[in-house]
Amino acid sequence: MNEYTQPTAFIDCDTPQVAQFSSDKVRKAKDPVTQAVKLYYAVRDGIRYDPYAIDLTVNGLKASTTLKNERGWCVAKAVLLAACCRHMGIAARLGFADVKNHLSTERMRQQMQTDVFYWHGYTAIYLNEQWVKATPAFNIELCEKFALKPLEFDGLQDSIYHPFDLKGNRHMDYIHHRGEFADVPLDQIIATFRREYQADDKSATPASFEADVAKETGR
Numbered sequence: 001m002n003e004y005t006q007p008t009a010f011i012d013c014d015t016p017q018v019a020q021f022s023s024d025k026v027r028k029a030k031d032p033v034t035q036a037v038k039l040y041y042a043v044r045d046g047i048r049y050d051p052y053a054i055d056l057t058v059n060g061l062k063a064s065t066t067l068k069n070e071r072g073w074c075v076a077k078a079v080l081l082a083a084c085c086r087h088m089g090i091a092a093r094l095g096f097a098d099v100k101n102h103l104s105t106e107r108m109r110q111q112m113q114t115d116v117f118y119w120h121g122y123t124a125i126y127l128n129e130q131w132v133k134a135t136p137a138f139n140i141e142l143c144e145k146f147a148l149k150p151l152e153f154d155g156l157q158d159s160i161y162h163p164f165d166l167k168g169n170r171h172m173d174y175i176h177h178r179g180e181f182a183d184v185p186l187d188q189i190i191a192t193f194r195r196e197y198q199a200d201d202k203s204a205t206p207a208s209f210e211a212d213v214a215k216e217t218g219r
Contacts, residue, residue, distance in 0.1 A: 004126065004182055008182075009058050010061050010184045011086060011183060017067045017068065032088070033127050035088050036127055036153075037154060040155075041153070043077055044137075047071060051209060053072060056193070061186070062079065063079050064083075074121045079094065082094055090125060092123055094121060094123065095121070095122045096120065098117070100175060101172055103142075105212040106216065111197075114197070118192045121137075123136065127156070133158040138150070146213070146217060148166065
């Protein structure tokens with residue numbers, strides 16, 4: 001378990017920023033399950049989901065950067081949750097899967113030319129002698145705008161996305177699990193993105209994900 005409790009260049013759980021955030025959110029909780037649940041909700045709702053803010057560099061993905069920006073995509077938020085857990089002495093690793101995500105914007109659909117999100121990230125946390133999955137990506141305000149059921153986490157059972165939204169429409173389909181890792185497999189992620197996505201990093205124009213969401217949902 002040692003490799004799942006140590007800091008890395010991405011999971012910089014030993015930085016003052018991660019230490020302060022984790023301590024503030026956990027407060028007086030001593031039980032690892034309670035600590036993990038508190039950290040999950042702090043990352044889920046305290047950090048805005050922003051798939052326009054993908055930065056495939058060590059600095060762009062590390063936990064302390066996500067805290068500074070107060071926003072991030074699914075992998076960045078999973079990294080942050082893992083870092084917070086490791087700071088508290090709770091073993092955590094990163095899990096990845098390819099998904100068909102029906103929560104997107106017209107801008108994303110045009111740029112990606114596919115509805116498959118490769119290397120969707122979640123956090124696997126070791127609690128009560130078992131690994132449980134936690135997915136802190138979509139903050140509650142975003143769920144309300146898209147009429148999605150917010151993803152809850154109790155520290156006892158896996159928390160992964162529902163296949164349908166509150167209206168019965170398709171939401172998330174897990175089509176390929178890529179495994180769980182002690183750190184971000186950045187080279188593999190970059191290679192997949194370059195192969196599967198039409199747009200390169202330089203072709204995307206600056207935009208606001210929240211503004212696009214508000215325009216398309218009317219909320």
